[in-house]
Amino acid sequence: MADKITLAYGGGGEETNKLINELFYKHFNNDILTSAEDAAVVNANGKIAFTTDSFTVSPLFFNGGNIGKLAIAGTCNDLAMMGAKPEYISCGFMIEEGLDFETLEKIVKTMSEELSKVGAKIVCGDTKVVPAGSVDKIFINTSGIGHIKKENISAHNLKKGDVILVSRDIGKHGSVIMAHRYNVETTAQSDCKLLWDEVNALIEAGIDIKALRDATRGGLSAVLNEWANASDVGIEIEEDKVPVSDEVTGLCEIFGFEPMDLANEGAFIVAVSQNDAKKAEELLKKFNSNASIIGTVTDGNRVVLKSPWGSSRYIELPKGELLPRIC
Amino acid sequence: MADKITLAYGGGGEETNKLINELFYKHFNNDILTSAEDAAVVNANGKIAFTTDSFTVSPLFFNGGNIGKLAIAGTCNDLAMMGAKPEYISCGFMIEEGLDFETLEKIVKTMSEELSKVGAKIVCGDTKVVPAGSVDKIFINTSGIGHIKKENISAHNLKKGDVILVSRDIGKHGSVIMAHRYNVETTAQSDCKLLWDEVNALIEAGIDIKALRDATRGGLSAVLNEWANASDVGIEIEEDKVPVSDEVTGLCEIFGFEPMDLANEGAFIVAVSQNDAKKAEELLKKFNSNASIIGTVTDGNRVVLKSPWGSSRYIELPKGELLPRIC
Known part of the structure; x- marks a missing residue:
């Protein structure tokens, strides 16, 4: 050759x-x-x-x-x-x-x-x-x-009271690619990873999975907005529950991005019924200790981020040219 | 937008x-x-x-x-x-x-x-x-x-005595793209076309289809060589039975290409058992009057082109840079 x-x-x-x-x-x-x-x-x-x-x-x-x-x-x-x-x-x-x-x-x-x-x-x-x-x-x-091992997982399934979890800390892939692109040194590693083992574990444990989505382009913000839109519900996220590493926080400060808008390639969001939320969290923590319950499904039709100081703001679908050629 | x-x-x-x-x-x-x-x-x-x-x-x-x-x-x-x-x-x-x-x-x-x-x-x-x-x-x-409506159609199925047909005249797509690329005027049209109707007609008629392949990159030459190789047989093609339009012959003379090496996007080669050859030809002629029996499967392991004057030569797998971005 x-x-x-x-x-x-x-x-x-x-x-x-x-x-x-x-x-x-x-x-x-x-x-x-x-x-x-x-x-x-x-x-x-x-x-x-x-x-x-x-x-x-x-x-x-x-x-x-x-x-x-x-x-x-x-x-x-x-x-x-x-x-x-x-x-x-x-x-x-x-x-x-x-x-x-x-x-x-x-x-x-x-x-x-x-x-x-x-x-x-x-x-x-x-x-x-x-x-x-x-x-x-x-x-x-x-x-x-x-x-398909478990049917009826869909963005259209969310109901008031369902609980939203993230499988690990967010923003790794997006911030790493950005750092490479602009020659900023970082020890951060892309989260790029196969997710079937985690999903299979949830299925095998009989968790009542409503919706599942990996937070790629558009990040957590895009997934949550798509879900709110598809199921015609509101979603309330607690800002201090959303896991973000110090490395990603640092890179976001340099580049002026929101971690929630950044692409991931090995992080997913899952909506489960309230009864199964704790069990799902424990299970996901076995794969990544940063897995966490981050919010709940509510009335309304917007995604709201609640700060630990009592204030709140809407999370919008990211707009404009984020970072081309991220994946 | x-x-x-x-x-x-x-x-x-x-x-x-x-x-x-x-x-x-x-x-x-x-x-x-x-x-x-x-x-x-x-x-x-x-x-x-x-x-x-x-x-x-x-x-x-x-x-x-x-x-x-x-x-x-x-x-x-x-x-x-x-x-x-x-x-x-x-x-x-x-x-x-x-x-x-x-x-x-x-x-x-x-x-x-x-x-x-x-x-x-x-x-x-x-x-x-x-x-x-x-x-x-x-x-x-x-x-x-x-x-799959009909199983066991495979490049590995050819046996001595099987008959090879082509569904229409060859070389249209390759020569048209070449003409565009080099600003040569031509009335030729690419053969780009869906082929399911023809294939389905052969299946419905109960034709004993051994192998089927559309002659895209590498053209008729590539298909015949792949079949000879996969089934470990020889294939003998009669040159004057291979349908080539005057437009394609003309473009091939300009560019120095062989019609049999040119890409097609709506022409296929089919191998059928001897008994079904005539019936298959008649059927294919309903879709395109240039459909034709062009050769037979023989002993040996090479593809041979027989000229109408009794001479013969090997058809090789095309080699080198034919025409990039043809499809």
Whole structure:
């Protein structure tokens, strides 16, 4: 294999076959993929979840992960958020000619490692190599399907009295990417991580999960507003209960961002019935000690943040250009 | 909606919601998509096919189609080639900031029109807007799933004596994109088209389909070589039976390409048992009068092209940089 990816690797001929056989099949090896048909054949019985995400993050490598880790975690997490076990993943690479083969292999290896953590497989794929200037280094699209283990998890399910929890401290991914982008040094690590284990634990424990969502672009603010809107309810959040690390607080002060607006890639929000709230919190704390009950569902149709000093303000859906190429 | 797509439309906040609600939901409207969960929930029983493809074609609009038509036809056709009816499609847009909203809407409308022709739905999606210079105008990834109507269609199935047919004249898409790229005038139209109707007709007629593949990147040459390789057989093609239009022959003379190496986006190759060959040809001719039996499966392990003058040569897997951004 050449040191650098050339246009010929995307032409559909001999070099493309080489890339597929010697790189992708090596790391993503499984019978469905290597049967090399026009589409993967998978068994499906019952309800399955289906999702897609494109990854354009810059820089490609960041504290705590890289675009490949993100591409697997992101799509697997969208399945998990529907109560579905991530099973079959597709992978579309859009590669700029001249990308180092070594860089591509690092990304592919990370993807393979993440897949094995959750027991999912890449079963179909596509590779495009485009001339320099048509794409910045590499974009990856992953789509995924998985059987739904717990049905009826939905943004439309929230009822007054339900309790809102967050699975860990927020804002890590967004602030880390920002720090890289503006050359600010930080010890913070992206939270980029597969979330199926946590979700599965909640399901196995019989927790009455109403809604689940990972707080990616738009952060906690976007999730809460979408839920309030979809279920036509109010949500009240206690500011001092929302876990934010000192590192993130510091970076937010430098950049003038709100932690609640920042993207996460390994943090989710869950709404459960009041009776199960404590049990869910205890369970989530086993995965991350910062997991916490942060608020409740109320009357009204707005998201309200209550400060520890008794004041309160609305949390709006983030607006304007936050940080492009965050994921 | 603004005239041009800005970075804010990809931020996950208010403007993203606007783009989704006022453009994508308008044209791709269906209950599964507009439920707006993290993943689509679909019913699946039995075997399903799953495929993905990214579209990076340049120019975005060409004789006979545009990137949107290609994105739907391409993925639906990969499902059809596995004997699966295209049903649920995902759609990932990677958009350069500054793209005209009108251009995006034209593309989206074409996608919607193609989807309705085949009765498929976009059930999940993702939109990234990236700074100018990170991507050239727009890339689209579509993944698709569909129930398999006829099982065991595979590149590994070919046996000596089987007959090879092509569904129409070849090389249209590749030569049209080339003509656009090099400002050569042509009346030729891309063959970009959904192929499920033809495939379904073969299935309904009970034709013993061994293998099916649309001849996209790498053209007829790539498909035949992949089949010979996967089934460990030889394939003999009669050169004068391979339908090539005068327009494509002319463009190939200008550019020095072989029609058999050129990409197609609405032409497929099918291998059937000898007994069904005539019936399959008659059936395919109803869809396109250029459909034709072009060869047979033989001993050996190479693809041989026999000229009408008795000479013969090997057809190799195309090599090197054919034409990047063809699809």
